[in-house]
Amino acid sequence: MEATPDPSHIKALVRNFVAETREVAARNRTLETQMEASSKQMESLQVSVRQATLEAVTDGLTGLANRRHFDRLLSRQVTDAEERAAPLCLIMCDIDHFKRINDAWGHPVGDQVIRYVASAIQAAAAKPACGARYGGEEFALLLPRTNLDAAETIAQELLRRVRARTLSRKSSGELIKHITLSAGVALLRPGERAEALLRRADAALYEAKRAGRDRVICESENRAAA
Helix, strand or coil: CCCCCCHHHHHHHHHHHHHHHHHHHHHHHHHHHHHHHHHHHHHHHHHHHHHHHHHHHECCCCCCECHHHHHHHHHHHHHHHHHHCCCEEEEEEEECCHHHHHHHHCHHHHHHHHHHHHHHHHHHCCCCCEEEEEECCEEEEEEECCCHHHHHHHHHHHHHHHHCCEEECCCCCCEEEECCEEEEEEECCCCCCHHHHHHHHHHHHHHHHHCCCCCEEEHHHCCCCC
């Protein structure tokens, strides 16, 4: 501007400067809008990823861990228990006479019963415990750093909690009946693999069913089945 004494040239320079400043401001606003849109897209993508991850490890009906996730977790917990020389117990439980419930009331009521039992398991499964729907009407409860006596107490409390409530059909108010569980409890043995622990807990569960249902069989009571 010092080298341009002509006022018209100065005005032109100022006009160009103002125009360029406005153009830069407009580009900045556009960039801010694009960054905001990208940020929202990223947040939406993160939510989708979290949702997909949750769905991959969760049973859709109950909100408990699904069988695939539980099997992986069981293997990790067995390894951890061996390394720490810490106790690890497994409870396997099953809804008694579930087929009769489905046949008498239909699958929607059966689903309601499954969700009810799952809610009781969630209440019993304080961290670091993990509850899972293992398949159909069968559930598992993994109890790290828990000895056999404590695990049996937890199983007995779970059965009491489930038994204590009378369910009714939402649409009509008809009483269904008391729901009961049978449960088997096993303690990890030194050097044992996850599959063996699972088999022994499952054997104790089926012994509970053979013994009349609505009861807990602990491996200490059923060495033959284990």
